[in-house]
Amino acid sequence: MNLKDKVVLITGSNQGLGKVLAKKVAKDGAKVILLARRENLLKEVKDEITKDGGLAEYFVCDIRDSKQVTKTVNNLIHKYKKIDVLVNNAGVWTDDESEKRKPELRKNAFDTNVFGHVQVTEEILPYLNKDESIIFNTISTAGVPDIPSGNNLMWKSYGASKWGMVGYTQALRESLRDTNTKVIQYFPGGFESNLYENAGRENPHNQPWMMKTVDVADIIIFALTRPKDVYMEKIVVSKKK
Ligand SMILES: NC(=O)c1ccc[n+]([C@@H]2O[C@H](COP(=O)([O-])OP(=O)(O)OC[C@H]3O[C@@H](n4cnc5c(N)ncnc54)[C@H](OP(=O)(O)O)[C@@H]3O)[C@@H](O)[C@H]2O)c1
Numbered sequence: 001m002n003l004k005d006k007v008v009l010i011t012g013s014n015q016g017l018g019k020v021l022a023k024k025v026a027k028d029g030a031k032v033i034l035l036a037r038r039e040n041l042l043k044e045v046k047d048e049i050t051k052d053g054g055l056a057e058y059f060v061c062d063i064r065d066s067k068q069v070t071k072t073v074n075n076l077i078h079k080y081k082k083i084d085v086l087v088n089n090a091g092v093w094t095d096d097e098s099e100k101r102k103p104e105l106r107k108n109a110f111d112t113n114v115f116g117h118v119q120v121t122e123e124i125l126p127y128l129n130k131d132e133s134i135i136f137n138t139i140s141t142a143g144v145p146d147i148p149s150g151n152n153l154m155w156k157s158y159g160a161s162k163w164g165m166v167g168y169t170q171a172l173r174e175s176l177r178d179t180n181t182k183v184i185q186y187f188p189g190g191f192e193s194n195l196y197e198n199a200g201r202e203n204p205h206n207q208p209w210m211m212k213t214v215d216v217a218d219i220i221i222f223a224l225t226r227p228k229d230v231y232m233e234k235i236v237v238s239k240k241k
Contacts, residue, residue: 001132001224004029007080011063011120012090014041016193017138020217021087026054028221033076034058036090063090063116064108073123084129085224088117089138093199095155106157113161118168132228133181136220137169141189141238149189149238173233182231184223189238191216211239 008025012018014036026032026049034042034056042058049056057079061072077083092112094105121135128135143162144150152159166185173183191211196204216237223232 001084001134001226001228003085003221003225006030006084007033007082008085008087009033009035009076009083009124010087010089011035011117013087014038014045014058015198016195017188017191017213017216018087018089019045020213021089021220022056023049023052023054024217024221025085025224026056027052028225030055030085031080032056033080035061035063035072037062063120064111066119069116069119069123073120073127077127082127082129083124083133085134085136086121086124086128087136087138087220088120089136090116091138091140091195093155093195093201094158095199095201096157097154098200099157109157109161110164113158114164114168117165121168121172128181131180134184134224135172135176135181136184136186136224137165138186138188138220139165139169141187141236143185144187144236147236147238180228182233184232185234186220186223187234187236188216188219209239211237 003025008030010018010022013022013034022032022034022045034045036042039060046056046058059072059076061068063069092109094109099105140162141147141149142152142159143166169185176183190209192213219237223235
């Protein structure tokens with residue numbers, strides 16, 4: 001897909017990977033729709049994109065809240081009519097240690113990492129461009145059973161939420177097999193972002209096991225911009241020692 005003039009909705013785009021990706025697709029000429037909860041950060045990203053000559057608009061929305069999702073989708077479809085690319089990227093991290101202190105984090109992981117994406121996707125589906133469109137789901141190597149970092153021994157709920165998203169994504173992909181919509185599953189390993197800081201983890205930045213955010217975003221751009229008949233269904237990427 002050539003991203004020029006395409007409408008690209010990215011959830012979780014006021015920080016981390018979503019922010020870097022939003023700036024990249026805007027540089028490629030797309031109209032970017034930013035979505036997250038913290039408005040001050042959304043505004044910052046929008047302003048940075050606009051300053052660079054790109055087009056962006058933001059919507060404040062908590063994807064865990066189905067009413068907010070419905071209202072947001074209605075508002076953005078009223079303006080844009082159709083969506084070319086949906087990137088389900090918002091996410092929260094949690095681990096077994098934190099859940100001992102705050103058991104509600106387990107539910108929060110599923111509400112955000114699974115139900116939130118399902119709600120956004122199901123609301124957007126009728127408005128996807130019927131000629132060519134892409135649903136791109138950022139999951140994690142935590143959703144890949146056959147590689148070492150997919151063992152999830154210290155973050156069972158987070159891992160399970162990512163496995164849940166794999167199940168939904170695979171079923172969605174098959175249900176759309178005979179349409180012009182691609183459904184891409186992305187499984188990155190650890191990378192620099194605000195994910196671990198937001199979860200209150202110690203030493204949340206610049207760890208040796210983290211890939212650069214920009215490298216992780218470049219792979220998304222590559223997958224989105226393949227020709228219409230080239231289907232990268234699953235992408236696994238991790239840090240090489
Ligand atoms: N960083 C890693 O090592 C890594 C590895 C594999 C996979 N991933 C996945 O990559 C994706 C992007 O994460 P990141 O690492 O870039 O983390 P991040 O910097 O913490 O960004 C997460 C984004 O999600 C948004 N978000 C969280 N809960 C939300 C909600 N309920 N409604 C709407 N937006 C919400 C946040 O904004 P607000 O808080 O303002 O809403 C933020 O924009 C996530 O799905 C994550 O699980 C990350």
